[in-house]
Amino acid sequence: MESAQTGEAALIRLIERTVSSRGQVKLGIGDDACVLKDGTVITTDAYAEGVHFDSDYMTFRQIGTRCACAAISDVVAMGAAPQVVLVALAMAGKMHNVQVRALYHGIEDVCSELSCEVGGGDIILADKLLLALTVTGKAKQPKLRSRARAGDHLYVTGHLGSAEAGRLALKHSLSRRHYSRLVQRHLKPLPRLAVVKKLFRKIRGLIDTSDGLATDAHHLAQESKVRIVLEPESFPILPQTLELCALLRTDPLHFALCSGEDYELLFTSIDLIPKNVKGIPVTRIGQVEAGAGLYLKRQGRTTKVRTHGYDHLCTT
C-alpha cells in the first residue's frame, strides 16, 4: 500500500496544503473535531468491517453501539455535549433490513444515554459494511489538545487497555463472563460526558485515548508545546487486563501505553481531581512540565518515549 509508507500524518499535511480556509472554521484539521465559527463542534469518522469491528463476534446492534461511542467520543473530547448523529451507511448486499435496523438500534442506545439523536443519513449498497458517522455538538468554550500547561497534572478516566483487552478476549473466545468488564468496554466505550460536564472548568488540555495512551499523550505534548512525564506506577489497569497480558505473554506496561480505542478522557488540570467523578474512576498518571516530548518516570529514572519513527514504542 503506497500511502502507508508515507503515513497518515504525511497524508493529512498533504490535504492541509490542498484545501483553503474561508473563515467558516474557527479550528480545523488537527484536533479531535472541527469548531465552526458559531461554536458548533463537528466530526466525521469512518468504520469498516474487519478493521474497526468484526461481525464474527459482534452483533449488528453492538457494531452500531461501538461506532456511535467512538464517533461521539471526538465531540466529548472537545468538551462538547453531543447533539446530532448522521449515519452514512454502505450496506453490504447480503444485509437484511432487520440487521440494518439492529445497527440503528445500537446507535440509538448510545444517543439515548447521551441525550443526542439520529438526525438523518444516507444508505448505499457496497461489498462490505462501512459506516461514516458525523456528530455535532455544542460547547461554551471548546477544550483543546493545545491547552496543557507546565505545572498541570495529567489524568485519565477509566482503566488503560480495557477495550483492547476486551477485543482480544472476544477474538480468542475466552470466557466472556470472566472478562466481562473488558468485553463491555470494547463493545460499548461510552464517552465520559458526565465527567467532562462535572470537571468542565478544571480541564485544560483534553484529548480522548483513541490511538493509545502513548500516541495521544504525545499529541497533547506536541500541540501544547510542553513535556509530559508519565508515571506508570500509578497507571489504572484492571486485574483482568494484567491476567490477559500474562496469558498472551504481553508486557502490561507496553499494553497500557499502546492499546488504542479505550475512548477514555486524557486531560490536564492544575487542580487535584477526586479519584471518582460521577462514578467514573479518574487517576493521576503523570505531570506536565516545561519542555517538549513524552517521557516515562519509573523508580526515579526518566526515559524518553519514542512514538514515531522506526524504533517507536507502539508498532501496531
Next chain:
Amino acid sequence: MESAQTGEAALIRLIERTVSSRGQVKLGIGDDACVLKDGTVITTDAYAEGVHFDSDYMTFRQIGTRCACAAISDVVAMGAAPQVVLVALAMAGKMHNVQVRALYHGIEDVCSELSCEVGGGDIILADKLLLALTVTGKAKQPKLRSRARAGDHLYVTGHLGSAEAGRLALKHSLSRRHYSRLVQRHLKPLPRLAVVKKLFRKIRGLIDTSDGLATDAHHLAQESKVRIVLEPESFPILPQTLELCALLRTDPLHFALCSGEDYELLFTSIDLIPKNVKGIPVTRIGQVEAGAGLYLKRQGRTTKVRTHGYDHLCTT
C-alpha cells in the same frame, strides 16, 4: 438483495421507527437535509466507485468535484449557503497519495466557487473507493419540500437530463467536444446557489433534482399535499440531449422525467420568475393545484404519472 425488495422508502420508515427525537433536531429525516435547533442545516451523503462515479472515465479530481457538488446540493436545496464540508474517505489500498490529493483538489475546487471550506474528515483503508461527505450550511429560514401551495408555478433551473446524457456520452465514448455541455454537467453539477440567493423570498417549495424530475416532483407534491401538473411541452432539454436520445433510441420525454443527478433546483413560486437568473436558465414547467399526485398535461390531456409500484414510470 433483501433490502431492494422492500425498497429504500420502507427502510427509511423502519429507521424512523427505531430512532427517537430528543429536541435537538427541528426538521429531521425526510427533507434534503436536517435542520438543527440553532438553524444549522446538515446533510451526509455516501458515494461508491461503480455506483456514483466511475474511475474508468473520471479523474480523481473529477470524482472529488462531482461528489462535492452532489453533497452540497442538498444544503442549497434547503435554501442554505454551504459552510463546511467534512470528508470521510475509504481509500482503496491501491490509491497513491497523489490521487488522494487530486480528490481533495476536486472538492476544494467546488468549495472555492461556493465560498465554503473543507473542515476536516477521516481516512480509512478499504477495498474500494468510497466517500461520505457531510455538509453544513446556514439559512435564515430553511426552504422545504412541504411549502408548495395550490396556485404556485413550478420551475426548474438548467436543463433536464443533461447530467445523465453527459454520463452516457462518456460511458459510450462519444465525442466529448460535441457533448461538452452535457459532459460538463455530469462532471460538475455545480449547485445553483446564486439562484437560491437571488430568488430566496420568492421560492416556496424547494427540492433538488437528484432522483429525476418525476420522483422529485412527486416528493414535492406528496410533502406539500398538493397536485402537481407537469407541462412537458415547456421542458428545457438541450438539443444534444435530444440527439443522444435519438442515438440511443430512448424516448426524450421519459429521459427528461426519469434521469437523475442533474442537481438542478425544482421549486414553486406564486410569482412569475425571469427566464434567466444570474446567467442560469429558469423555466416554468408546470403548475401546482389543489389535490394530490403527479400529472402530465399534453395537448390539453392530463394523465397521472405513476412513480411507485410495479408499473411506475422510471424503472431504473
